Amino acid sequence: xxxxxxxxxxxxxxxxxxxxxxxxxxxxxxxxxxxxxxxxxxxxxxxxxxxxxxxxxxxxxxxxxxxxxxxxxxxxxxxxxxxxxxxxxxxxxxxxxxxxxxxxxxxxxxxxxxxxxxxxxxxxxxxxxxxxxxxxxxxxxxxx
Amino acid sequence: xxxxxxxxxxxxxxxxxxxxxxxxxxxxxxxxxxxxxxxxxxxxxxxxxxxxxxxxxxxxxxxxxxxxxxxxxxxxxxxxxxxxxxxxxxxxxxxxxxxxxxxxxxxxxxxxxxxxxxxxxxxxxxxxxxxxxxxxxxxxxxxx
DNA sequence: CCGCGAATTTAGACACTGTCTAACCCTCAC
DNA sequence: GTGAGGGTTAGACAGTGTCTAAATTCGCGG
Ligand SMILES: [Mn+2]
Ligand SMILES: [Mn+2]
Ligand SMILES: [Zn+2]
Ligand SMILES: [Zn+2]
Numbered sequence: 001x002x003x004x005x006x007x008x009x010x011x012x013x014x015x016x017x018x019x020x021x022x023x024x025x026x027x028x029x030x031x032x033x034x035x036x037x038x039x040x041x042x043x044x045x046x047x048x049x050x051x052x053x054x055x056x057x058x059x060x061x062x063x064x065x066x067x068x069x070x071x072x073x074x075x076x077x078x079x080x081x082x083x084x085x086x087x088x089x090x091x092x093x094x095x096x097x098x099x100x101x102x103x104x105x106x107x108x109x110x111x112x113x114x115x116x117x118x119x120x121x122x123x124x125x126x127x128x129x130x131x132x133x134x135x136x137x138x139x140x141x142x143x144x
Numbered sequence: 145x146x147x148x149x150x151x152x153x154x155x156x157x158x159x160x161x162x163x164x165x166x167x168x169x170x171x172x173x174x175x176x177x178x179x180x181x182x183x184x185x186x187x188x189x190x191x192x193x194x195x196x197x198x199x200x201x202x203x204x205x206x207x208x209x210x211x212x213x214x215x216x217x218x219x220x221x222x223x224x225x226x227x228x229x230x231x232x233x234x235x236x237x238x239x240x241x242x243x244x245x246x247x248x249x250x251x252x253x254x255x256x257x258x259x260x261x262x263x264x265x266x267x268x269x270x271x272x273x274x275x276x277x278x279x280x281x282x283x284x285x286x287x288x
Numbered sequence: 289c290c291g292c293g294a295a296t297t298t299a300g301a302c303a304c305t306g307t308c309t310a311a312c313c314c315t316c317a318c
Numbered sequence: 319g320t321g322a323g324g325g326t327t328a329g330a331c332a333g334t335g336t337c338t339a340a341a342t343t344c345g346c347g348g
Contacts, residue, residue, distance in 0.1 A: 028296065028343090047335075062298050067335065083230050086306090088334065101269065104276055118264025122282070123256050125245065129284035132248055136280050138266070140273035172325065191306075206327050211306065230335090232305065 023076040030054075030061045034069050038079060038093040044109045046088040084109065084137055099136035112138070167220040174198075174205045178213050182223060182237040188244075188253045190232040228253065228281055243280035256282070 016035050017027035025031060037053045038045065045053075047066055054061045070091055073079045080092040084102050090109065097114035117136060125131060160179050161171035169175060181197040182189065189197070191210055198205045214235055217223045224236040228246050234253065241258035261280060269275060 026295080026344095030297075048333090064299080064336085065297055068297080081230075083227055086225075086227050086233050089230050101273075103270070103273060110270055112267050116265075116267035119280075120262025120264065121260075123260035125282070125284055126247070126254055128287050129245075129247060130287045132283040132285045134280065134282050136263075136278065138269070138278050139276040140269055141276045143272050143274045170324080174326075192304090208307085208328080209326055212326085 020078070023073075023078045025072060025076050025078065030065050031069050031072075033061060034066060035073070035078070038073075038091065042093055044082060044090040044092050046090050048088065050091070082109070082135075099138070101138050101140050103140050103142075105141050112136075164222070167217075167222045169216060169220050169222065174209050175213050175216075177205060178210060179217070179222070182217075182235060186237055188226060188234040188236050190234050192232065194235070226253070226279075243282070245282050245284050247284050247286075249285050256280075 016032050016039065019039075020027040020031060020035060033054050034050060037050055041053075047070060050070070051061070051063055051066050054066065070079070073091075074081055077095060078093075080095050082090045082092050082100065084090070084100065085107060094111065099112040099114065099117055101110040101112060102108075103110075119134065119136075122131070122134075160176050160183065163183075164171040164175060164179060177198050178194060181194055185197075191214060194214070195205070195207055195210050198210065214223070217235075218225055221239060222237075224239050226234045226236050226244065228234070228244065229251060238255060243256040243258065243261055245254040245256060246252075247254075263278065263280075266275070266278075
């Protein structure tokens with residue numbers, strides 16, 4: 001299982017295309033552009049920000065395609081979805097297990113490597129269900 | 145510090161009014177109705193569901209008032225806000241420390257008492273910030 | 289080269305949640 | 319009664335995301 005976190009910021013378009021292919025995603029021009037925006041910055045971006053970045057030089061990708069593509073990337077587990085801000089979903093190119101600080105004043109999101117948090121005993125899951133992952137969000141605010 | 149979890153489902157209107165007063169909330173008719181919906185059921189309800197319940201017998205409270213009131217309840221720390229479903233915020237009348245199971249298939253939310261989860265070492269917070277709380281969401285899906 | 293079906297992209301209409309405004313209502317003090 | 323202030327309201331509005339139907343592009347066999 002290849003992992004996206006091996007990507008370097010300067011990764012070439014060809015590598016991006018390969019990454020998509022390894023995740024069973026047909027690397028169209030638009031999909032490569034969107035993946036590039038996500039993996040070059042390696043930040044937590046909203047759909048809106050992605051649309052802006054992709055179309056910064058000149059309009060080349062529609063809103064519908066960006067939403068379609070993000071959903072596809074999610075299905076193929078190339079990226080993660082974070083539901084933290086009530087107004088917008090943000091997408092996380094880092095699919096390794098990790099958690100987040102969320103500054104309630106600024107909205108800023110910061111990664112926390114999974115090894116920095118140790119969870120003791122997980123409680124018994126509701127009957128008939130299995131775990132699909134654990135999300136931990138530590139809300140922070142400016143000191144004093 | 146009085147706590148809302150001492151409320152019983154059958155709690156009378158008068159008690160609800162007292163609860164609001166203890167939280168420095170002027171108990172108007174609409175606010176009592178909304179609090180009753182929240183604390184009688186003690187479930188996680190969306191604004192939409194609250195509007196429906198409050199106006200089930202006959203229309204008596206506007207959308208604007210429900211949103212205004214929920215925001216007021218939040219400020220006064222009478223309820224909590226949960227950002228888990230991308231489509232709607234849900235409100236939690238249980239303000240004691242606890243976490244949640246989230247069934248990704250059904251959208252169902254279930255409480256996890258805080259003592260059922262032990263967090264080891266918290267990572268160092270970003271400089272200049274203090275913790276404002278920790279939210280843990282265990283996503284689950286139907287087994288097999 | 290064609291030609292054709294499937295996959296992809298697109299503009300714009302649409303749905304949904306939540307916010308805002310400006311008028312209105314209600315109570316209470318004077 | 320009057321005025322002030324808090325509370326409520328309808329409905330317009332905004333932001334985010336979805337859907338549809340048409341257009342474009344792609345892959346591929348002939
Ligand atoms: Mn480009
Ligand atoms: Mn009523
Ligand atoms: Zn992250
Ligand atoms: Zn809860």
